[in-house]
Amino acid sequence: MSLFMLTSTRFSSEPRSSDLLAATLRHRRERLAAQIDVPVLLWSGRSSARNFPANVYAYRANSHFLYFAGLPLYNAAIRLASGRLELFMDDATPAYILWHGDSPQRDQIAQTIGADAAYPLSHLESLDAEFATIPVQDAATRQWQSQVRQRSLPSTLQDWDLALAKAIVELRLSHDxxxxxxxxxxxxxxxxxxxxxxxxxxxxxxxxxxxxxxxxxxxxxxxxxxxxxxxxxxxxxxxxxxxxxxxxxxxxxxxxxxxxxxxxxxxxxxxxxxxxxxxxxxxxxxxxxxxxxxxxxxxxxxxxxxxxxxxxxxxxxxxxxxxxxxxxxxxxxxxxxxxxxxxxxxxxxxxxxxxxxxxxxxxxxxxxxxxxxxxxxxxxxxxxxxxxxxxxxxxxxxxxxxxxxxxxxxxxxxxxxxxxxxxxxxxxxxxxxxxxxxxxxxxxxxxxxxxxxxxxxxxxxxxxxxxx
Amino acid sequence: MSLFMLTSTRFSSEPRSSDLLAATLRHRRERLAAQIDVPVLLWSGRSSARNFPANVYAYRANSHFLYFAGLPLYNAAIRLASGRLELFMDDATPAYILWHGDSPQRDQIAQTIGADAAYPLSHLESLDAEFATIPVQDAATRQWQSQVRQRSLPSTLQDWDLALAKAIVELRLSHDxxxxxxxxxxxxxxxxxxxxxxxxxxxxxxxxxxxxxxxxxxxxxxxxxxxxxxxxxxxxxxxxxxxxxxxxxxxxxxxxxxxxxxxxxxxxxxxxxxxxxxxxxxxxxxxxxxxxxxxxxxxxxxxxxxxxxxxxxxxxxxxxxxxxxxxxxxxxxxxxxxxxxxxxxxxxxxxxxxxxxxxxxxxxxxxxxxxxxxxxxxxxxxxxxxxxxxxxxxxxxxxxxxxxxxxxxxxxxxxxxxxxxxxxxxxxxxxxxxxxxxxxxxxxxxxxxxxxxxxxxxxxxxxxxxxx
The missing domain is CATH 3.90.230.10 (Creatinase/methionine aminopeptidase superfamily)
Structure with missing residues (x-):
């Protein structure tokens, strides 16, 4: 699957829709910031294997991630804090490009979605483990969420995660x-x-x-x-x-x-x-x-x-x-x-x-x-x-x-x-x-x-x- | 998804193809028994969630299970030992039938595939934990495999599991x-x-x-x-x-x-x-x-x-x-x-x-x-x-x-x-x-x-x- 699911063509040909996207995302995270004051980390998730690891189901990014990141990025994360947006994803490797074609770079995507900063995925490990998150559906990414959190995600939402979920419900109940x-x-x-x-x-x-x-x-x-x-x-x-x-x-x-x-x-x-x-x-x-x-x-x-x-x-x-x-x-x-x-x-x-x-x-x-x-x-x-x-x-x-x-x-x-x-x-x-x-x-x-x-x-x- | 992915109609109208299926499966497990003398447990697996637990990707049964069980059963297991075939699955609950329709019963399926015995899933827990298996792709079932095995499945195949994999390769390399x-x-x-x-x-x-x-x-x-x-x-x-x-x-x-x-x-x-x-x-x-x-x-x-x-x-x-x-x-x-x-x-x-x-x-x-x-x-x-x-x-x-x-x-x-x-x-x-x-x-x-x-x-x- 592609690191980035929208084509770069569609992108560059519609600069104004990209401005609109960034403005929409800014508005959404400002509304979130008004409701919750801990940092929020949301993961996009990865593919699930069908009958063998390389034969995967069509990728679907996590919906909460989509709401605040705007694009169906593959294997990415965002950090929302005080209305700021930070993007975490790796640029495509040469081997990836051979098999899956070229993809927009992290910095280009960061600009499109109006991120204030962008880092490789490895940067996630150095973040403060105190943050709110929502578990994604694929098991590998869920495990990764626990790892960055430095403890297991409980099976029911608790504490900050529950507060985050309630804040997101408040936002997502009414569509912009x-x-x-x-x-x-x-x-x-x-x-x-x-x-x-x-x-x-x-x-x-x-x-x-x-x-x-x-x-x-x-x-x-x-x-x-x-x-x-x-x-x-x-x-x-x-x-x-x-x-x-x-x-x-x-x-x-x-x-x-x-x-x-x-x-x-x-x-x-x-x-x-x-x-x-x-x-x-x-x-x-x-x-x-x-x-x-x-x-x-x-x-x-x-x-x-x-x-x-x-x-x-x-x-x-x-x-x-x-x-x-x-x-x-x-x-x-x-x-x-x-x-x-x-x-x-x-x-x-x-x-x-x-x-x-x-x-x-x-x-x-x-x-x-x-x-x-x-x-x-x-x-x-x-x-x-x-x-x-x-x-x-x-x-x-x-x-x-x-x-x-x-x-x-x-x-x-x-x-x-x-x-x-x-x-x-x-x-x-x-x-x-x-x-x-x-x-x-x-x-x-x-x-x-x-x-x-x-x-x-x-x-x-x-x-x-x-x-x- | 259905417990049983083939329609019962297709089934009952083709009794001879069902005899053929049972004979094919018998031949396959006899060939397996000639190569490996530990009991073998194979799981079919379950669905993987897409964006929320009830919205799943189209179910695909594990291929090794399919090879020896012949039917894309949902959430089932089989035990192969000395040429015998035992089926483990639960009959549909009334709530399941309300939402997903009627499905063939365990005993009917057992007969179709020529199983020597059939048990509810809970019976798996009472089996001897010494068996060979191959991990399936969905995380929930993999965890269940570890549970019945009473220890984690290692990330690379070892011991009996490796011997089983080699025996299966020997069989599946040439198609019947x-x-x-x-x-x-x-x-x-x-x-x-x-x-x-x-x-x-x-x-x-x-x-x-x-x-x-x-x-x-x-x-x-x-x-x-x-x-x-x-x-x-x-x-x-x-x-x-x-x-x-x-x-x-x-x-x-x-x-x-x-x-x-x-x-x-x-x-x-x-x-x-x-x-x-x-x-x-x-x-x-x-x-x-x-x-x-x-x-x-x-x-x-x-x-x-x-x-x-x-x-x-x-x-x-x-x-x-x-x-x-x-x-x-x-x-x-x-x-x-x-x-x-x-x-x-x-x-x-x-x-x-x-x-x-x-x-x-x-x-x-x-x-x-x-x-x-x-x-x-x-x-x-x-x-x-x-x-x-x-x-x-x-x-x-x-x-x-x-x-x-x-x-x-x-x-x-x-x-x-x-x-x-x-x-x-x-x-x-x-x-x-x-x-x-x-x-x-x-x-x-x-x-x-x-x-x-x-x-x-x-x-x-x-x-x-x-x-x-």
Missing amino acids: EAAIAEIRKAVATTVEAHRAGMAATPKAQWEAQIRAAMEQVIMADQMTCAYSSIVTVQGEVLHSDRYSNAIEPQDLLLADVGAEAESGWAADVTRTWAVSGKFSPTQRDIYDLVLSAHDQCIEKARPGVEYRDLHLLAAQVIAAGLTDLGILRGHAEDLVEQDAHALFFPHGIGHLLGLDVHDMEDLGDLAGYAAGRSRSDRFGLGYLRLDRPLQAGMAVTIEPGFYQVPALLNDPQRRARYQDLVNWERLAQFSDVRGIRIEDDLLITATGNEVLTAALPTQAEAIEQMVA | EAAIAEIRKAVATTVEAHRAGMAATPKAQWEAQIRAAMEQVIMADQMTCAYSSIVTVQGEVLHSDRYSNAIEPQDLLLADVGAEAESGWAADVTRTWAVSGKFSPTQRDIYDLVLSAHDQCIEKARPGVEYRDLHLLAAQVIAAGLTDLGILRGHAEDLVEQDAHALFFPHGIGHLLGLDVHDMEDLGDLAGYAAGRSRSDRFGLGYLRLDRPLQAGMAVTIEPGFYQVPALLNDPQRRARYQDLVNWERLAQFSDVRGIRIEDDLLITATGNEVLTAALPTQAEAIEQMVA
Whole structure:
């Protein structure tokens, strides 16, 4: 992999964007300095080996590093102290250049990102061991972090590291203009990928072909997938990563695919369409219900609104709609209180979106849950990844769904508990609806929200037209 | 990811292929048992995290595990002792099934692979700590291996582990029929990927679009890339992993792209074509020279021939050809002895191919180099990955090339050393040849070899036709 993942061409041809980058990074670290007064060391990380050391997975720089360093540097570190930025990385060796080509030098990169000083990596060893840091994902770099710290990093964040994590959450919860611009790029490519998936469906025989048509768009745009794509006729498998099913005309195809820009910022979009191009009446009924939950949540999303309340709103809309369809029996509020909605909508309404598709999930629930809050024990709430009031600059997904998961619906305990609340015979008439999810990316604005993914239609008729 | 990466459908519909699998695995472990009499424990490994723990890279099972277990099981282990096979894995939990779908049960898998017994993972802890093993790539599983061993795995293989590695090398050097059948599948898809890359070139504006067209084929066939694709107009960057260059009509496009079957077996193919569809006279001269080296090596490859001699043959052909073209001065043999060929052909002629694209490279040079041999210090030989006599059943690549690497050609020391051997003015006339490589996959047969990748032409005219 390259020491430096952006090309030097792109760089030198856009001097003004580089000034913008340096200004953005300065603003971010000044905000950090206002919150924490110990020095901060952040590592970019290194590649992880696949089947042998030289055969590595595509490198991904650590997100906290990316936020403050701006570029996906390989095997680098930065030190942030009192608003100053210091860069630590080695210049490419001749052997490296032979195999991987020339890369910008440390000093050139330092200038691009507006670093106040730049040193070789070995300089890290001579620094004061008292600093705050966040562990990266690759084991070799984590070990190196411990070494520079002169003691092991504990498995849960403590002391200064915890204070740093909280300060970073505070910053990263609301995106600045530079971040939003990058998310928009990832969204634009993601929208095209979904269009390509729909267009490829009539000629596809199995899921892998539709996945390939979608990811091709992402690759061709010099982006990568922000997460393992879900492209399946088994929409009820919530995190399916198999693509081997044959697709049949009566199937629904659920595609949850999102691009990640070279800068690391992500999009996360799901659409569900009929393989035949035309929803059956039962598929259409459920689709419209999920869409109604989706639309009503988006309608309500604005600063100050509790995200948890959007989840409960979606649960309520789905419970009421399933009652109207004769699948559930009772009052929507009672049904939600008994988690009956979660039989068919077992996950949360969405999550934070940013440099990570589940933004800052490496920090556990520190970002997702407001101080003093923690996950619910309730089946219908426990999978909620975000429980905070919305605020301007936040990017979140809204992704209600309906699924018939055999493991849930055939579970004897649940079956007994919900025996009278579910009309099982009526439900059987909806057997051609295995899984539907509709997911968009929202930017919370000062007065409401902007659907960043609005260029990709959600209405059933529009979806049908794109497949046909 | 799934506990079990093959679909159960594929499974049950092909009972006979499952019998075949069990028979193949039995044969492999009986051969192993003939060479080593300590129990062997092999782990499949687990996923590596990308930017946060739940966002993982696509899982790849350890190759040694795959060789003896036959299936890309997730988080499993096998014990091989006296020809017996024992499987260790946990059945999917209800929470797992909710998110990832149903998976075959341990007992079903045990039957498929012909295991003599099957246990939950916890059973590993109760085994005798005296066993041979090979460390996997992911850190969490490596730690677990140490734990079951009741001591750290040393950083270099020792004692029983070294004996096991040598025994495995002995087995994996020559492929059995089942392995060859899988390599053929990977080759077939790879050939189609290259055709797609050539076909996509006339409309492509930058490298990423051609890469996307090629990898789409691999993905659509439910395979993965065996290694990070090289698709570049900068062919002189030997392991380039950037795809951001614009492509221009006068450029050559070098594509080194290979598929890996679901079973793990790999293909590895390089073609170089003219973006315009038509090689310039200088490009054509060098292309034909590289092709001549390629053809002459393949002509000679048969059991008993030293692979190193094929490397030297290619070096000789290239040196002689560059002399004929007026780029080098002197006798080919002298030039090769002085490593003058390596100015333009700095890498080895190829490597072993199997479950790893550089087969068994996780064992260092244990597989690549015959006992008692080690890497040369010579610039023109030191990058050779394979130095053994060829034997029937071996799969190797043949991949000569010509490159103008600025880091080599502008290096003052080399420039001085080769001042009189290179006609620098003549070389300047070939400035439109940045990098050419032609790589095929060979199976060594009893009497010669079979070019597994023969369906993809190498002749310049044929290549031109495929782009046009």
